[in-house]
Every structure is written in structure tokens, then in C-alpha cells.
Amino acid sequence: MDIQPINLKEKFNSFSEFWSPKIIGELNGQQVKIAKFKDEFIMHQHEQEDELFLVIEGQIKIELEHKTLRLNAGEMLIIPKGTPHKPIGVGEAKVLMFEPKTTLNTGNIENEFTLKKPNKI
Amino acid sequence: MDIQPINLKEKFNSFSEFWSPKIIGELNGQQVKIAKFKDEFIMHQHEQEDELFLVIEGQIKIELEHKTLRLNAGEMLIIPKGTPHKPIGVGEAKVLMFEPKTTLNTGNIENEFTLKKPNKI
Numbered sequence: 001m002d003i004q005p006i007n008l009k010e011k012f013n014s015f016s017e018f019w020s021p022k023i024i025g026e027l028n029g030q031q032v033k034i035a036k037f038k039d040e041f042i043m044h045q046h047e048q049e050d051e052l053f054l055v056i057e058g059q060i061k062i063e064l065e066h067k068t069l070r071l072n073a074g075e076m077l078i079i080p081k082g083t084p085h086k087p088i089g090v091g092e093a094k095v096l097m098f099e100p101k102t103t104l105n106t107g108n109i110e111n112e113f114t115l116k117k118p119n120k121i
Numbered sequence: 122m123d124i125q126p127i128n129l130k131e132k133f134n135s136f137s138e139f140w141s142p143k144i145i146g147e148l149n150g151q152q153v154k155i156a157k158f159k160d161e162f163i164m165h166q167h168e169q170e171d172e173l174f175l176v177i178e179g180q181i182k183i184e185l186e187h188k189t190l191r192l193n194a195g196e197m198l199i200i201p202k203g204t205p206h207k208p209i210g211v212g213e214a215k216v217l218m219f220e221p222k223t224t225l226n227t228g229n230i231e232n233e234f235t236l237k238k239p240n241k242i
Contacts, residue, residue: 099148
């Protein structure tokens with residue numbers, strides 16, 4: 001296996017869609033994904049998977065049932081499985097996610113945002 | 122469970138030791154750890170665990186058997202299990218790691234660097 005550094009900025013520059021996670025790495029049955037956030041995603045939950053969001057650039061909000069959290073670049077949040085959450089991009093934001101490879105982006109919901117097979121980039 | 126943002130800068134500012142990983146999050150049997158790197162660590166390998174290094178600040182080198190890779194801030198590297206590697210801080214560097222919670226910092230080696238129970242911060 002070729003072991004090479006992965007440059008986040010280059011990876012983010014290689015696509016422009018919002019809410020379309022790309023796989024940039026795999027380890028221990030988990031995937032590292034990146035996505036661009038803008039405006040509101042949908043409220044959803046993952047029944048079996050905890051999910052980590054790390055903001056690389058910009059600002060996001062994560063709406064939970066009883067509060068809304070704001071995350072700036074350099075901040076991360078872990079959403080435990082079974083927790084309804086709605087990600088929101090404040091303007092445009094670049095986000096890294098770490099989650100099991102079984103994780104569907106829209107969790108328990110299936111709609112036009114659902115991406116069954118994220119691309120590897 | 123209280124769901125709160127985790128600020129990487131604040132976490133890095135809360136300790137000063139080198140090569141002493143701190144746990145800042147757990148999800149799906151994996152841990153998110155941060156550590157300060159400076160000078161050379163030891164060559165070691167993890168038999169069962171893939172390991173991810175993401176450079177948050179500064180520069181590191183990862184020496185492998187047949188090459189040495191250099192990573193700047195915003196770059197990450199996945200070391201597959203069973204791969205000998207020696208992390209090196211070029212000056213002082215701040216690094217985030219994702220790995221299974223079973224991962225011992227010195228892998229197959231036990232010496233003065235070995236940290237059996239990393240602290241949660």
C-alpha cells in the first residue's frame with residue numbers, strides 16, 4: 001500500500017458541491033470524509049453510529065433538539081448515535097467528518113440529500 | 122450526555138509535555154487524541170490498529186522503512202497496522218490522532234515513552 005500525505009486544502013479544492021461528502025481516508029472500519037456545508041441540511045439521526053464533525057474552515061451550527069451549537073474552525077463536536085441533529089453552514093464551511101463506513105449522510109431519512117455511495121477522492 | 126464543542130487550541134494550551142497523548146473524544150470504539158511532538162519518537166508499529174495523524178500546527182516527519190514523509194499543518198497520514206513508523210517533530214508540532222482505544226502510543230515497544238493510560242482532558 002502506498003502511504004502518502006493527504007492535503008486537506010487540495011482535497012477541498014477538488015470539488016464544489018455542498019452536502020456531498022467525499023471519502024479521503026479509511027482506517028479501522030471508519031472513514032474520514034470531507035464536505036462543504038452551506039445553509040441548512042436536514043434534521044436526522046444515525047441509529048448505530050457516533051459521528052464527529054471538525055470544522056476546517058468557516059463556521060457551522062449544529063441544531064439539536066434543545067439547543068443549537070456554533071462551531072468555528074478548529075472546533076469539533078461528537079454526536080452520539082441516536083441523537084437528532086441538523087447541520088447548518090454559516091455561509092460556506094469546510095468540514096471533516098470521522099464515522100463508521102456504514103454511515104449514511106442523511107441517517108434515518110432518505111431524500112434528495114441522500115448519498116448512498118460517496119466518492120473517494 | 123452533554124454535547125459540547127471541543128476547541129483544539131484550548132485543549133493544546135492545557136498541557137505542555139511532548140509525546141504524551143491526551144484523549145479529547147471517543148466515538149465508535151475509537152479515540153481522538155492530541156499530542157505535542159518535538160524531536161524524535163521511537164520507531165514502532167501497531168499490530169492491530171491503523172493510525173491517523175493530522176497536523177494542526179507546525180510540521181512533522183514520519184519515518185517509514187524506505188522513505189520519510191513530511192507533513193505540514195492541514196495534512197494527514199494514515200499508517201496501516203503492522204507498518205513500522207517513527208514520528209518526528211520538526212521543531213514543535215501539534216498533532217491530532219484517530220485510532221482505536223486499544224492503541225498503545227509505543228505500539229510493540231515498551232520503554233520510557235510508553236503511556237499505558239493516557240489522560241482525558
